[in-house]
């Protein structure tokens with residue numbers, strides 16, 4: 088069974104104060120296999136966030152439907168964990184409490200909860216920061232907490248919307264490697280939205296390229312790079328060839344909106 092099936096999904100936003108409606112997505116059809124790491128690449132404003140929010144159940148499609156492991160999405164659910172671009176930690180909770188947030192809803196003993204939190208604190212490299220407040224952390228550290236919070240609930244599918252978009256290049260590279268290390272160990276199904284070509288190749292096993300708005304999938308590209316991946320691969324010929332191919336696809340689209 089596919090992890091996610093996006094069937095005929097389109098989205099039109101009503102016009103503001105009688106203005107013309109915004110056609111954000113034209114019908115999209117995609118099947119995502121279990122344990123795949125799919126990157127969704129497209130120019131700014133093409134509908135990437137809209138598509139991901141529809142999969143998350145935060146937004147309704149105008150036509151079509153999404154099924155997750157055979158069940159139609161009607162709203163958010165614990166089977167999908169989401170990480171956003173902007174920092175969305177609860178400022179009144181510590182690092183450990185943020186990560187435990189979803190677990191508190193489940194009927195789980197404190198001992199079990201603490202063990203899961205400790206595991207993810209360590210996986211995202213935040214040991215020693217458990218009692219810190221979000222405002223005491225750098226942007227990269229905050230996103231590591233957000234990733235740990237999403238993973239702690241053990242979702243089948245991880246949805247990430249430009250999670251490293253606000254980070255400096257150095258931190259971004261390290262975060263990409265961290266996310267890959269976690270994925271290589273846990274093999275969650277991942278949908279990762281980005282407008283960064285290199286990021287889409289480095290992380291993904293498959294890259295869906297979207298057109299300018301109204302977005303649709305214009306290319307579906309396999310990324311046959313071996314795992315584990317290392318940043319040095321970004322300079323290797325097969326990586327550069329993929330980068331050139333995707334750059335050409337994206338350039339055509341970016342020209343339409345520039």
Ligand SMILES: Nc1ncnc2c1ncn2[C@@H]1O[C@H](COP(=O)(O)OP(=O)(O)O)[C@@H](O)[C@H]1O
Nearest residue numbers: 100109111130131132133134135136137138300
């Ligand atoms: N809630 C909304 N109401 C009206 N228009 C929206 C809304 N959300 C997004 N849009 C429009 O839909 C288009 C796609 O937006 P978005 O999915 O955020 O693109 P991306 O994430 O690729 O940058 C944009 O033109 C945006 O202005």
Ligand SMILES: [Mg+2]
Nearest residue numbers: 135136137248
């Ligand atoms: Mg977006």
